[in-house]
Amino acid sequence: MSLERRRILIETLNIGAQFLKKDVLITGGLGFIGSSLAIKLCELGANVTIIDSLIPTHGGNINNIREISERVIVNYSDLRDIEALKGLVRDKDYIFHLAGQVSHGDSMLNPRNDLEVNCIATINLLESCREYNPNARLIYTSTRQVYGEVSDLPVSESQPVSPIDVNGINKLSGEYYHLLYHRTYSLKSTVLRLTNTYGPRQQIRSNRQGFVGIFIRQALQLEEIKIFGDGTQLRDFNYIDDVVDALLLSSINRDCYGEIFNLGALKKYSIIQFVETIQKILPSVNYKVVNFPEARKVIDIGDYYGDFSKFHKVTGWNPKVDIETGLKHSLKFFSEHPLEYWK
Amino acid sequence: MSLERRRILIETLNIGAQFLKKDVLITGGLGFIGSSLAIKLCELGANVTIIDSLIPTHGGNINNIREISERVIVNYSDLRDIEALKGLVRDKDYIFHLAGQVSHGDSMLNPRNDLEVNCIATINLLESCREYNPNARLIYTSTRQVYGEVSDLPVSESQPVSPIDVNGINKLSGEYYHLLYHRTYSLKSTVLRLTNTYGPRQQIRSNRQGFVGIFIRQALQLEEIKIFGDGTQLRDFNYIDDVVDALLLSSINRDCYGEIFNLGALKKYSIIQFVETIQKILPSVNYKVVNFPEARKVIDIGDYYGDFSKFHKVTGWNPKVDIETGLKHSLKFFSEHPLEYWK
Numbered sequence: 001m002s003l004e005r006r007r008i009l010i011e012t013l014n015i016g017a018q019f020l021k022k023d024v025l026i027t028g029g030l031g032f033i034g035s036s037l038a039i040k041l042c043e044l045g046a047n048v049t050i051i052d053s054l055i056p057t058h059g060g061n062i063n064n065i066r067e068i069s070e071r072v073i074v075n076y077s078d079l080r081d082i083e084a085l086k087g088l089v090r091d092k093d094y095i096f097h098l099a100g101q102v103s104h105g106d107s108m109l110n111p112r113n114d115l116e117v118n119c120i121a122t123i124n125l126l127e128s129c130r131e132y133n134p135n136a137r138l139i140y141t142s143t144r145q146v147y148g149e150v151s152d153l154p155v156s157e158s159q160p161v162s163p164i165d166v167n168g169i170n171k172l173s174g175e176y177y178h179l180l181y182h183r184t185y186s187l188k189s190t191v192l193r194l195t196n197t198y199g200p201r202q203q204i205r206s207n208r209q210g211f212v213g214i215f216i217r218q219a220l221q222l223e224e225i226k227i228f229g230d231g232t233q234l235r236d237f238n239y240i241d242d243v244v245d246a247l248l249l250s251s252i253n254r255d256c257y258g259e260i261f262n263l264g265a266l267k268k269y270s271i272i273q274f275v276e277t278i279q280k281i282l283p284s285v286n287y288k289v290v291n292f293p294e295a296r297k298v299i300d301i302g303d304y305y306g307d308f309s310k311f312h313k314v315t316g317w318n319p320k321v322d323i324e325t326g327l328k329h330s331l332k333f334f335s336e337h338p339l340e341y342w343k
Numbered sequence: 344m345s346l347e348r349r350r351i352l353i354e355t356l357n358i359g360a361q362f363l364k365k366d367v368l369i370t371g372g373l374g375f376i377g378s379s380l381a382i383k384l385c386e387l388g389a390n391v392t393i394i395d396s397l398i399p400t401h402g403g404n405i406n407n408i409r410e411i412s413e414r415v416i417v418n419y420s421d422l423r424d425i426e427a428l429k430g431l432v433r434d435k436d437y438i439f440h441l442a443g444q445v446s447h448g449d450s451m452l453n454p455r456n457d458l459e460v461n462c463i464a465t466i467n468l469l470e471s472c473r474e475y476n477p478n479a480r481l482i483y484t485s486t487r488q489v490y491g492e493v494s495d496l497p498v499s500e501s502q503p504v505s506p507i508d509v510n511g512i513n514k515l516s517g518e519y520y521h522l523l524y525h526r527t528y529s530l531k532s533t534v535l536r537l538t539n540t541y542g543p544r545q546q547i548r549s550n551r552q553g554f555v556g557i558f559i560r561q562a563l564q565l566e567e568i569k570i571f572g573d574g575t576q577l578r579d580f581n582y583i584d585d586v587v588d589a590l591l592l593s594s595i596n597r598d599c600y601g602e603i604f605n606l607g608a609l610k611k612y613s614i615i616q617f618v619e620t621i622q623k624i625l626p627s628v629n630y631k632v633v634n635f636p637e638a639r640k641v642i643d644i645g646d647y648y649g650d651f652s653k654f655h656k657v658t659g660w661n662p663k664v665d666i667e668t669g670l671k672h673s674l675k676f677f678s679e680h681p682l683e684y685w686k
Contacts (some may be wrong), residue, residue, distance in 0.1 A: 082455075108527070111466045111520075112425075119462065119516075123454045123509075160503050164526070166466075169519040173462075176512040177454075183507070184451070 018252045020045040025092040025136075027051045027079060027125065028060065028099030029072075032202045033141065033194075035064030036240045037096060037247055042068045051088060051099065053078040055117070057106065059203035063340035079121030085128040094137045094251050097125055100171070103208040104145065107167035118170040119177075126181045126189075137251045138178070138189040144262070144304055146172040146193065153234075154307035157193075157260050164301065175260060182258035190256040192246060194263050195306050199240030199326060200333035204342050211271065212237070217342050218285075219278050220334055225287035231272035236265035236305040239326035242319040249315040256314060264306035265319055277323055281331055358588075361595045363388040368435040368479075370394045370422060370468065371403065371442030372415075375545045376484065376537075378407030379583045380439060380590055385411045394431060394442065396421040398460070400449065402546035406683035422464030428471040437480045437594050440468055443514070446551040447488065450510035461513040462520075469524045469532075480594045481521070481532040487605070487647055489515040489536065496577075497611075497650035500536075500603050507644065518603060525601035533599040535589060537606050538649050542583030542669060543676035547685050554614065555580070560685045561628075562621050563677055568630035574615035579608035579648040582669035585662040592658040599657060607649035608662055620666055624674055 024041050028034040029050030038048050050072055054060045065072060077084035079099055089095060100118045101107060107114035122140070129136055147155055148162035163169045178189040196212055204213035204220075211228070218225045238246075246263055250256045269277075272289075279285045311317055321329075334341055367384050371377040372393030381391050393415055397403045408415060420427035422442055432438060443461045444450060450457035465483070472479055490498055491505035506512045521532040539555055547556035547563075554571070561568045581589075589606055593599045612620070615632075622628045654660055664672075677684055 111470065112463060115458075115462055115466060119458055120455060123458060127454065163519055164523065166520070166523065169516055169523065172519075173512055173516050176506055176515075177509070180507065180509065180512065 015248055015252065016044045019094075019248070022046045022093040023049070023091055024094045024096070025049050025051065025088060026096045026098060030054060030060035030062060030064055030074070031098060032059055032064070032199075033197060033240065033243060034096070034098040035201050036199070037098070037244050038065060038072055039068055040244045040248070042071050048072040049088065049092070050074045051077055051079065053099075057103070057206070057208060059102065059209055061201070061203065061340070063337070064201045079124055080116055082124040082128060085124050086132055089125070089128045089133045089136065092133060092136050095125070095129065095139070096247060096251070097122065097138065097140045100174075101167065102143070104165045104167045106208055107165055107170070111166040114166050114170050118167070119173050122174040122177050126177055126187065129187055130181060130185045134185060134187055136188065138187055139247055139251050140174060140178045140189060140191050141247075142171050142175050142191050142193045143168070144193055144195045144306060145301070146175065147301070147304070149301050150304060153303060154264065154305050155262065156307040157262055157310055179258060179260070188257045190250050190258070191260040192250055192263060193260065193306070194238070194243060195265070195304070196235050196237045197240060197243050198237055199330050201240070202330070204334065212274075215275060215278060216330060216334060219282055219331065220338070220342060222284060225275050225278070225285060227271055227275060227287055227289045228292045229271075229289075231275075231289045232270050234268045234270055234303040234305055235274070236268050237274065237323055237326070238263055238265055238319055239321035239329075242321055246311070246317050249317050250311070253315050259314070261311035261314070262306040262308045263311065264308035267323070268305040269323060274323070277327055278331070280324065281328055358591055358595065359387045362437075362591070365389050365436040366392070366434055367437045367439070368392050368394065368431060369439045369441060370464075373397060373403035373405060373407055373417070374441060375402055375407070375542075376540060376583065376586060377439070377441040378544050379542070380441070380587050381408060381415055382411055383587045383591070385414050391415040392431065392435070393417045394420055394422065396442075400446070400549070400551060402445065402552055404544070404546065404683070406680070407544045422467055423459055425467040425471060428467050429475055432468070432471045432476045432479065435476060435479050438468070438472065438482070439590060439594070440465065440481065440483045443517075444510065445486070447508045447510045449551055450508055450513070454509040457509050458513050461510070462516050465517040465520050469520055469530065472530055473524060473528045477528060477530060479531065481530055482590055482594050483517060483521045483532060483534050484590075485514050485518050485534050485536045486511070487536055487538045487649060488644070489518065490644070490647070492644050493647060496646060497607065497648045498605065499650040500605055500653055522601060522603070531600045533593050533601070534603040535593060535606060536603065536649070537581070537586060538608070538647070539578050539580045540583060540586050541580055542673050544583070545673070547677065555617075558618060558621060559673060559677060562625055562674065563681070563685060565627060568618050568621070568628060570614055570618060570630055570632045571635045572632075574618075574632045575613050577611045577613055577646040577648055578617070579611050580617065580666055580669070581606055581608055581662055582664035582672075585664055589654070589660050592660050593654070596658050602657070604654035604657070605649040605651045606654065607651035610666070611648040612666060617666070620670055621674070623667065624671055
């Protein structure tokens with residue numbers, strides 16, 4: 001076993017110890033990914049502080065942290081207000097910056113709002129860290145959307161970016177800011193480009209955050225699932241636990257400073273295959289392939305699946321949960337919590 | 344002569360006729376480039392409206408339009424206020440979007456302000472056009488700074504972008520927004536990436552807007568010119584009249600819709616050669632090569648000169664004014680207007 005590989009394994013095995021009694025700040029910590037990360041960090045013995053403004057359309061849900069509500073501090077401030085941030089970033093060992101507007105459709109309807117909640121918020125966070133906590137580890141969750149329509153698959157980080165909606169443009173700016181503050185002020189920032197993340201606590205009530213949530217809600221409500229386009233578009237899906245692992249691994253690895261990494265899956269699926277996996281679990285589910293609504297079509301990116309070998313090499317990360325297992329967990333979770341999430 | 348070439352020539356020869364009695368809006372029209380464009384458009388018989396908020400550090404100067412003050416409408420509004428814009432974009436044939444913060448150093452000191460005056464302003468303009476004037480021709484002036492440090496010279500538009508300061512990031516977002524609104528809403532937008540533009544009306548009083556202005560002021564004040572680094576960094580310089588021609592040509596050519604173009608020069612010069620050209624004109628000028636101040640060094644991009652063949656091919660544009668002629672005009676202008684510009 002190479003020394004490098006050995007180091008990665010030891011870091012991975014010690015992942016728990018790295019967070020014990022550590023102070024962690026999670027922006028957007030009441031959202032799907034933020035709350036899942038908060039729960040895991042509480043298990044690992046960290047002191048977790050959450051910032052979330054609970055903007056109604058953004059996906060934050062106080063039910064997400066019910067099981068840890070006694071153990072986390074929740075601060076209901078808005079990252080657009082830098083004064084609140086200055087105090088909150090102090091003395092934190094880790095800062096996970098997950099807050100933001102993530103709906104591509106909404107970003108086109110209200111581009112200024114998307115700019116403010118993504119870019120102004122990010123600049124405020126970075127400026128606060130620069131001034132009050134330049135040693136914190138800082139992880140920014142970006143999105144595959146920054147690549148736009150891609151020609152070479154799977155997509156590696158060296159492919160040129162070409163965002164095709166306002167949200168993609170603003171998330172890309174957020175990446176650049178993080179890298180700039182690393183290069184210029186030595187902030188220990190890392191960018192992860194997430195792909196389709198799914199799982200318990202995902203926002204499925206509205207249609208704002210991607211087709212996975214919509215399909216799960218339609219399945220639970222026994223509605224016919226509507227697939228836009230022809231359903232052959234390829235995607236990679238990450239179960240939430242794998243994404244939480246990726247966030248933790250990236251945060252404890254020095255080789256991640258100033259770097260951008262794709263996440264991705266071991267297998268890719270067409271959207272129809274994804275729905276058919278739901279159907280396997282809930283046989284009463286039906287689906288129909290329908291034309292793209294015009295407003296969605298212009299911002300559709302076609303096939304996408306990412307090459308995550310760079311991240312694997314540096315951290316040893318591999319997604320572990322296959323899609324059938326992940327969807328089973330998700331459907332079980334949501335069927336047990338109808339009022340909190342979809343009814 | 345090919346038909347294509349003929350068409351370009353005819354368009355170029357008819358450049359004047361294209362603007363006669365046309366309604367033109369120039370954002371940042373009291374600045375260096377905006378005012379020079381306004382003067383030229385007045386000569387061509389256009390009806391010019393200027394928007395400028397005259398933010399003290401941004402370079403707007405009411406003296407810039409003294410010779411056309413009776414013939415233009417000046418609106419002192421701020422593009423961050425969308426309500427003012429909605430009325431102003433209506434019924435305009437051409438909109439040149441030049442307003443913004445252009446100081447790289449200032450963008451690092453106040454990143455949020457740079458974001459607001461560049462990105463929020465641009466989104467407001469595009470949203471206003473989408474709603475109230477989707478047929479206007481729309482030209483956005485961006486900057487070579489979006490490329491960051493480059494490896495292949497000369498730099499063509501196909502080189503990956505990699506901005507290395509806040510201003511570069513925000514100008515790049517402005518480009519993406521313009522292209523997005525072209526693709527999504529068919530706005531007739533074009534992006535020009537300017538390189539070092541110099542000439543009469545340039546802001547030379549402060550050190551905010553690049554070394555050319557600083558050198559000219561130091562020369563006029565008979566101060567020793569201070570060159571940072573070793574002075575061998577290569578640059579391409581465009582005289583203002585050539586840039587105004589580029590703006591006009593791009594605005595009347597349908598093949599420019601939705602495209603990005605570099606400007607550039609026929610010859611490149613080291614910074615020392617540039618200063619030595621000033622010395623040729625004003626022999627009493629001295630210079631000294633000094634170390635980079637730390638804050639400037641981290642955002643220096645090294646050598647840069649652009650490949651403008653794409654723009655030449657589409658519009659026939661070539662820069663016409665050599666550096667000695669251009670600098671002579673500039674030094675003469677500024678020595679005739681000390682109080683308005685540098686004393």
